[in-house]
Amino acid sequence: MLGLALGGRDYARSSYQSQVGWVQDQPVPFSHKHHVGDEGIDCRYCHTSVEDSEHAGLPPTHTCMTCHSQLWTGAKVLEPVRQSLLTGRPIRWQRVAQLPDYVQFNHSIHVNRGVACIECHGRIDQMPLTWRARPFQMQFCLDCHRDPAPHLRPRQWVTRMAPPDWSEAQKRAYGERVMQAHRIDPKTLDNCEICHR
Amino acid sequence: MSNPGDLAGLHALTGKRFWRALDDLIDQPGFRARIGAAFPALATGAGDWRRRDILKCLGGAIALAGLDGCERQPDEEAMPFVEQPEGAEPGIARFYATAVEMDGVAQPVIGKTREGRPIKLEGNGDHPASLGATNAFTQAALLDLYDPARSGAPLFQGQPTSWSRVDTALAELRSRLDGQAGAGFHLITGPVGSPTLRRQIASLLDRWPQARWHVHAPVGDPTVSNERLHLDRAHVTVSFDADLLGPGPHQIWHATQWGARRRAFQTGRGGAALFVAEPSPTMTGVTATRRLVASGTRMRALVEALATDLGVRAAPPIRLSSLERAWVGEAAAALRRNPGRGLVVAGPEQPRDVHELTRAIDRHLGNLSATRSHFAPPSGPRPQDMAALAAAIRRGEARSLFLLDINPFHSAPDLKPLLARLPLRIHAGLHVDESAATAHWHLPMPHLLESWSDGRAADGSALLVQPLVRPWLDVRSRHALLERLMGGERGDRAIVRETWPAILEDEAWTQALVSGTIPDSQPVAAAPQSARTQQAREDKAAEGLSLLVRPDPTIWDGRYASNPWLQELPKPLTKITWGNAVHISPALARERGLASGDMVRLSVGDRSVAGPVWIVPGQERRTLLVHLGHGRQRGGPVAQGTGFDAYPLVGAKGEVRIDRIDGREEVATTQHHFAMKGDEFIRFVDTLADALPPGPPRANFFSAQKSSPGWGMAIDLDLCIGCNACVVACVAENNIPMVGKEQVAKGREMHWLRVDRYYEGPPDDPRHAFQPVPCMHCEDAPCEMGCPVNAAVHSPDGLNLQVYNRCIGTRTCSAYCPYKVRRFNWFDLTAKDPPELRAARNPEVSVRGRGVMEKCTYCIQRISAARITAKKEDRPIRDGEVATACQAACPTQAIVFGDIFDGKSAVSRRKASGRDYDLLPETNTRPRTSYQARIRSGEEEA
Structure with missing residues (x-):
């Protein structure tokens, strides 16, 4: 029974379980690497509600077609996008970043406090296909909630992919200043009700 | 249930001041044992488990518990818009002013929608007919929209x-x-x-x-009445069986104004006296500062006596009993002290000339233009x-x-x-x-x-x-x-x-x-018109029984029968759910040897219906009452099969008879459920100037909590009219499942907020009081100490919370809770919900699974939303920024919520009152919810 319990623990932390690095079959092989890395499109161009809403938002087909009505108009991989606009039926993406139903996560407050996109979603600019960069398990959330200082950066750099060119000490010093200014108290950040309600 | 022999014991009171039900008053040993368990259901079905077997299973369960949560998350699809409409950002609620309708009267609401789905209705604060308040019907209208039994094709x-x-x-x-x-x-x-x-x-x-x-x-x-009453201007209201504050299309209008009047009285700005004469307890009668139990047929005599007393009519003196004489005398004196600030009304069952006479009294005292207004008919x-x-x-x-x-x-x-x-x-x-x-x-x-x-x-x-x-x-x-x-x-x-x-x-x-308003759309004012036409009622012989047939307080005339939120809502006075009963007085029960639940045939002339009786303390001796709307033959699975249909008795003429027939029927009532142990749940002060005596100092080795903010709630029992708006608002806000009649009878209803109703005094004419009981959010919460997995936790801002994904369902917390506010999911109550009902859920609140304990959270999702907004703007949360669902719905503003450590907040001002008290102070739990005692008087001492 002990073996079962220990094995269970390893299993719970495995990438099979956490789905870190796993790629989902998508209707369109969308490449963040191309759009973000090569073209330099800002996250918020597509994920428009990330600053105001709990959801970052997936782009409507219309957003894809603002460019793709001009570029790659005949590309076969984009056929589902064109079909979507034609038929009015949504593209059915497979979710990559997904939380359990009993977790309430709010994008807007994280972004507004300077938690960069890459903190949870990783270097999305280097992903030809999108995978989960971090295990979205409670331990991952708590690590940051208990010690947010090194994960904060200036508000206007939030969607920047490259980490700031700061030493660990500089990161921490900056984060601590932010926490003081906004009265962020890590003692209250790991309360259950912050996420579970 | 009590049997007839024990009812004789009613006269010899057992010394208990407050009681919930007749059985409680008699204090039968068996009864106490049964309610001793917070959940009556535990008494049965526990089976013959041996301790060793339980431990064996427990051991296995613990070993396997580590594997819980190892299930890999199922794949989920995400479907964005093809073309996103302007403003339709996912995750951001949108609000629209609109209305729902009851008997031709529009109830102004603000509808909250998330991702295009309406999820909650609140009163429209900008509309004078709502001022932000709602009632139970308005709250429950949301579920009618999503009713899976609705018809979808011609x-x-x-x-x-x-x-x-x-x-x-x-x-x-x-x-x-x-x-x-x-x-x-x-x-x-x-x-x-x-x-x-x-x-x-x-x-x-x-x-x-x-x-x-x-x-x-x-x-x-x-005709949709053209007369409007203005209770806020009436320092004295005298009602002859008019249930002004009770359920109906004008309930919000009347209750908000009564609340405003009563609050003015509390701050020394005039009186708020309410005299009610009625045959069967109503919410208005229960709220009254002076209630008289009188048969419906005595109303004419009482109005005439009042008119004679005030010199409105010269007539030979009317024969009244001493109780009636005293009530009329007091009402007349109060009206005389407040000329131009009084209101005399008669109920809808009273004939036209009685209405005319109440109006004549008001005219005589100069009240007519002050406390009533009239509009030209459309x-x-x-x-x-x-x-x-x-x-x-x-x-x-x-x-x-x-x-x-x-x-x-x-x-x-x-x-x-x-x-x-x-x-x-x-x-x-x-x-x-x-x-x-x-x-x-x-x-x-x-x-x-x-x-x-x-x-x-x-x-x-x-x-x-x-x-x-x-x-x-x-x-x-x-x-x-x-x-x-x-x-x-x-x-x-x-x-x-x-x-x-x-x-x-x-x-x-x-x-x-x-x-949500149309400017300049007020109808033209008009002179008072003759009263609404009423069927003249013949006065029945004093010895005969008289029958009142009234709409149901929760499903009204039957139109809401398909709404489980209303079916499962305990009726304000009887606490009956999922059905109706023949309400009889304790005296008649004694005389006929009837106990609650006994089947009777109720006949009027040649019409009859059969149903269980229910003994209602405070009902006039010879009065019977039945509620309409039940016994539906069609209309969906929820509507059908509850109670009996009383419509055949409407308009029936002839002698009223009640005969016992074989059998008993279980009436699902919540009046014994979640009973607390102790006394003095409800407190009274006599006058405005009185304060409650300070409690004895209590030693406590826990230091008191202090934080900013520190959430707390104050519930003023002097303002609560028991209307249940808060209960339905809580259900709608917090995705609370309904359990059905059978489970309610077992004490497994899930309402996070219950409204207890207590009696004080003799069963024939007790004083009533309502007490809404949400979680007390104790600073030193017993439930938290009981949880073996730390699923009952305390937040630094003073909330006592349940972590659903941690809870393993030992129910220890519920056993430890002295206030009995925890609710357990005995079954998976939500997984089989059809898609319509899933769409009605509030996405900001987790849907609980089987085997999980849940409870009032002070609407943590609303606090979180306000906190996030305030943080984005780098400011503290303002007083009044967080309104709990119950508070927002309350038409009399009996519930106030806020930061108790901010001396200027509304809640700390309430708690500073001399009428403030804690429930069960002997448990020393330092509850964050406190109550304000009811004031017996309705006028300041002259």
Whole structure:
């Protein structure tokens, strides 16, 4: 029974379980690497509600077609996008970043406090296909909630992919200043009700 | 349950001051043992488990618990918009001003939608007829919208058909009516408040002058009353069996004003005395500062005596009992002390001359223009009553019938055989109900929350009704149906806009939609008119029984029977759910040897119904009462099979008899559930100046918590009228599942907030009090100490919370809770919900699974939302920024919530009152919810 319990623990932390690095079959092989890395499109161009809403938002087909009505108009991989606009039926993406139903996560407050996109979603600019960069398990959330200082950066750099060119000490010093200014108290950040309600 | 022998013991009170039920008062040993367990269900079904077996299973469960949560997350699809409408950002709630309707009176609301789905209704704070408040019916209207039993396709003789066939049939009808000037066509509606609907009916009657319009109001006023009472201006109100604060279309209007008056009284600005004479306890009677138990047939004598006392009429003295004499004397003195600030009203069951006399008293005292106002009746055609329809059918003149959102095949059983003779019957409504089932055509209608319409609110002003969501069923609104009948093709919005030329400009129209009011739409004031016509009531012999037939306080005339939130809502006074009963007085029970739950046959003349009796303390000795709306034959699985149908007794004449028949029926009542151990749950002070005596100092080795903010709640029992608006608001906000009659009877209802009702004094005429009990959010919470997995936790801002994903369901916390506010999911109550009900859920609150404990959270999701908004703006949360669902719904503002460590906050001002007390102080739990004692008096000492 002990073996079962220990094995269970390893299993719970495995990438099979956490789905870190796993790629989902998508209707369109969308490449963040191309759009973000090569073209330099800002996250918020597509994920428009990330600053105001709990959801970052997936782009409507219309957003894809603002460019793709001009570029790659005949590309076969984009056929589902064109079909979507034609038929009015949504593209059915497979979710990559997904939380359990009993977790309430709010994008807007994280972004507004300077938690960069890459903190949870990783270097999305280097992903030809999108995978989960971090295990979205409670331990991952708590690590940051208990010690947010090194994960904060200036508000206007939030969607920047490259980490700031700061030493660990500089990161921490900056984060601590932010926490003081906004009265962020890590003692209250790991309360259950912050996420579970 | 008590048996007749024990009832004799009622006179010898056992010294207990407050009691919830008669059994409680007698204090039978067996009864105490049964309620000793917080959940009566535990007494049965526990089985023969041996301790060792339990430990074995427990060991296995613990070993396997580590694997819990190892299930890999299932794949999920995400489907973005193809074209995102402006403002439709996912995750951001949108709010629209609209209204729901009850008996032709629009109840102004703000509808909250998330991702296009309406999820909550709040009162419209900008509208004078709501001031942000709602009642139970208005809160529950949301679930009606999502009712899976709603009808979604037109039917012809019970078989699905298409709207194009309906249109063909309507065209045939139209050409026939055009040829005969409408002869033989009868339109039946409920009370009509919507100006657009009135306009359409007027143009229909213009086109077909021989057609007839009838209003069928199974309960209440068919004309939508043109009189408005202003309780906020009445320092003394005398009610002769008028349930002003009770359920009904004007409840919010009356209750908000009563709350305002009573709050003014509390701050020393005039009196708030309420004198009520009534045969059966109502919410108004329970709230009264002076209640008199008197038969309905005594009302005339009492009004006449009051009039004589005040010199309104010179008449020989009226014979009154000493109790009656004292009550009339006090009422007269109070009215005399407050000329121009009094109000005398009679109930809807009283005849016209009694109403006239109350008005004469008000005129004499100069109250008439101060505490009542009158409007000119709406212009246009006047409807006929149902008697005129019956006569036309008997004469053979009627040929076709159009039933618009009305169900006379349930609510007018006398008319059924007559109506069934007509060769063409068209029914339009939300459900395939009794009338739809017998009609030739059934046309499904949308809920008002998915239609364009308009209405008149309780203050008489008009407002627009806009849809919160597009109808997902194949339905047509009332306006579209009448438009089609007359050959038009326009949509609802165009029809409604035509009614309002004054706001034709787009800007004015948008402004009216945003604010939920139409400017300058108050009807013209008019001189007081003669009272509403009432059927004269013959005074029955004093020794005979008299019967009151009234709408149900939760499902009204039966139209809300399909709504589980209302079916499972405990009725304010009896706490009965999922059914009705024959209410009798303790004295009659003693005389006839009846106990609650015994089956009786109740007959009036040659009509009779059978149902269980229920003993109601405070009911007049010879009075019986039954509620309408139950015993539905059609209308969906929730509506059917609850209680008995009392409509056959409406209008019946003859001797009232009650005879015991074999059998008993279990009545699902919550009055014993979650009983606390102790005494003095309810406290009173005599006058405004009085304060409660300070409690003894209590040693506590935990230091007191202090934080900013520190959340707390104050509930003023002096303002609570027991209306249950808070309970339904909590259900809607927090995704609370309904469990059904069987489980309620076992004490497994899930309401996070319950309203306890206590009696004090003798059963024949006790004093009543209501007490809403949410979680107390104790600073030193016993439940938290009991949890073996730390699922009951305390937040630094003073909330006592349950972590659902941690809970393993030992129920220890519930056993430890002295206030009995924790609710356990005995079953998976939500997994089988149809998609409609899933859509109704609030996405900000987790849906709980089986085996999980849950409880009031002080609406943590609202606190979190306010905290995030405040943090983004780098400021503290403002006082009043967080309103819990119960607080927002309360029409009398009895509930206040906020930061108790901010000395200026509304809640800390309330708690500073001398009337503030904690529930069960002996448990030393430092509860964050506290109560303010009820004040017995209604006038300051002169």
